[in-house]
Amino acid sequence: MDLSREHQELVDFFSGRELPTGPQNINEYSxxxxxxxxxxxxxxxxxxxxxxxRKSAALMLCEVKDWLIMNTSAE
Known part of the structure; x- marks a missing residue:
């Protein structure tokens, strides 16, 4: 792999090209x-x-369990 040749090919490819430079494009490049x-x-x-x-689901299941226990013991 000849890095200097590849580097030069990249420089040649991008030279003279207009590249988008807005914030969104900069973010995409990064x-x-x-x-x-x-x-x-x-x-x-x-x-x-x-x-x-998971925590939210566990909390809801605990509330359902408590409600069932309270309603079962009230009968």
Whole structure:
């Protein structure tokens, strides 16, 4: 792998091209350049959402259990 040749090919390819430079495009470029970091961050977000959903479901089930116990003992 000749990195200097590949580097020059990239320079030649992008020279003279207008690239979008808005905030959204900059964000997309940074994600592309740091793909493993972006994937890791997204997985952490998903894990956090899953944990929050589990806690919420557990709380609801506890409330249902308590309601059933109270209604069963009242009969």
């Amino acid at each position: 994600v592309l350049l740091n793909l493993s970091g972006a994937v890791k961050t997204r997985l952490q977000q998903l894990d956090s959402e899953v944990e929050a959903t």
